[in-house]
Amino acid sequence: MNPTIDILNAHRSVRTFTADPVPAEHLEAAVHAGQMASTSSAVQAYCAIDITDADTRREIAELSGGQAQVESAPTFLLVCADTRRHRLAAIDANQPHDTRLEAFLIAAIDASLFAQNVVVAFESMGYGICYIGGIRNDLPRLDALLGLPEGVYPLFGLCVGTPAARDGATPLQRPRLPLGAVLMQDRYHDDETMRAHMQDYDDGYREYLRERGVKDSQLAAAWSPRMAEYHRVPRRPALAEHYISKGARLD
Amino acid sequence: MNPTIDILNAHRSVRTFTADPVPAEHLEAAVHAGQMASTSSAVQAYCAIDITDADTRREIAELSGGQAQVESAPTFLLVCADTRRHRLAAIDANQPHDTRLEAFLIAAIDASLFAQNVVVAFESMGYGICYIGGIRNDLPRLDALLGLPEGVYPLFGLCVGTPAARDGATPLQRPRLPLGAVLMQDRYHDDETMRAHMQDYDDGYREYLRERGVKDSQLAAAWSPRMAEYHRVPRRPALAEHYISKGARLD
Structure with missing residues (x-):
């Protein structure tokens, strides 16, 4: 149809990368493109934390279920639904900060639109990515590692790097629903x-x-x-309790 | 940086459109590109409902807070977090379907990644879009209009069409956080x-x-x-209750 749609349609999750680093200007261009995604009433309720420390990476790889690419990817971003700035604004304006599920949901949607633009930008530059939902396996441990304050809710990680040729072949694309x-x-x-x-x-x-x-x-x-x-048994049953302990209301 | 990043960076919400329809092949190409976005464990927990009926459009425009573009846009899609197929699979396999917040959150994220790819695809074809969060103003009414079954949770609308020149000028791009x-x-x-x-x-x-x-x-x-x-007072306080009434668990 056009080169951009070709990029969207060519997406595959990439889990093995060359050692080439992702230059800062590429990371910044991708995050900037992420920020240009739609955001509900300009709330911009997201952040991306670039995890560069090797020990931290190793711990996140482990708590994510032993996903080696979290450690080996040239760049690993933790994407959070982030209402911290709204809380600071409320404190500084001496106003209550009173939210329900809507505020959490907007933050989760905003962060996802942001992240997908970041992904498309990276893929348009020739990088490969994979989302890491496994970080939600143990949010208390992740929080302790990173010192995330109240109002910051980790959603997923993003591994980014130059795809390594795996056995000389491109990974097969998983078929989607009709x-x-x-x-x-x-x-x-x-x-x-x-x-x-x-x-x-x-x-x-x-x-x-x-x-x-x-x-x-x-x-x-x-x-x-x-x-x-x-879906036979509930997955990550401690998730709501953790988000609530960080200040989210889900009611 | 490259033409795809230029498209991401050029995004503006478009609310006035020419009368030109969106051909079916463009809609299908955009939805297909949406489906190629990452999806957690291939759950593909989303759907898009193309609302073509004029009376339905008028009612959705009204319940969304009088947003005229919902009625006037050549195409209006309702995007839902959609766990319906998983429920049917559980019934057919004679297994319990037992979820907590994780399943709802995955569906909201999946649907948002899908939608943002749909948006990028449309914008790459020259269309303009705007997200409509206002559909969450009155989900019981929306549900009654569309007959949405259990497990289907409307998240937002998407107006799509060819941007009309408004006063001969492109709408200013709202600045983002540094x-x-x-x-x-x-x-x-x-x-x-x-x-x-x-x-x-x-x-x-x-x-x-x-x-x-x-x-x-x-x-x-x-x-x-x-x-x-x-965020001084809670927004859309009936949201959680409605999603729960449709089968979601948020705990």
Whole structure:
């Protein structure tokens, strides 16, 4: 369609990088482009913390579930939903700072729009990235490591670097749901229509697994069964309690 | 830096559009590019509902606080955090679907990364967009209008169309926080450092207001005082209750 859409469509999560550093001007250009994303009423409720200290990286890699790329990526950014500046503004104006779920949700959305622009900017410069949701495994430990004050809620990490050729091949792109499963007109799909899309997708997903060398005996684990399994028991059940302890209200 | 970063940096919210429709192939290309954004463990917890019905548009414009562009935009998409497919997968696998805040947060993040890619794709094709958070003003009414099932949580709208020349000029770009306020290294800023960034920003923000023709007497309303005022009382206090009534857990 055009070169920018080509960049969006070429996205793959990259987890192995060359040793080349990310120059400061590239990092700053990407973060600046992130800041130009839409922000609700200009609240700009986000921050990115560039983690350069090797020991800190090692601890974050460990608490994220042993994800080696957190340690090995040339650049690792921690992206937070960040209401700290609003709190300081309230203190300085001698006004109450009184929020509910809306303020937290806006911050999470703002930070995500920001981050995705940062990602697209990096990818347009030839870098590869991967998001690290695993940092949410142990937020109290992450907080202790980084000394994050009240009002700052870590959401995810971003590994950034020049993609290493892995076994000489580009990692396969994981297929997405059929367009018709996520784009609807005027009404939400009835369950049978949605199930038909899921069935189509599962068939294609098995093909993808086969290409990745997954054994036939494991091909039952297409997308739908994986999603059912994924949500069988609550994930990261301590998350809300931690955000609340940092000043968020989720009610 | 490069043409894609130029597109990211040129973003402005566009609220007046020409009558030219958005062809289906452009909408589909943008949504496809949205789907290629990162998604946590491939959950793809989002949907976009293309609202074409004029009466529905009028009601959404009204409940969003009288935002005329919701009615007048050639295309209006409602973007939802969407866990419906996971629920169907759980039912079909005869497994419990048991989630906490993590699942809701992942869906909100996933939907935001998706939407920002959709936006970048549209802007790369020459369209203008604006996000509409105002749809969260009255989610029970929106739900009744659209018949959204359990597990589908509306987040924001997206107006899309060809920008109309407004008074022959491009709308001014609202300045963002200084880069140093949102990009930090290894530690979060102490309060005095952050306050210095906020002071710099407020000075620049007053200049921007002056250029927009805001009267001198109102220039006190720079960013920090506006943020203090914005969060003085809770916004959209019924939000959590509605999402919970639709099946979300926020604890």
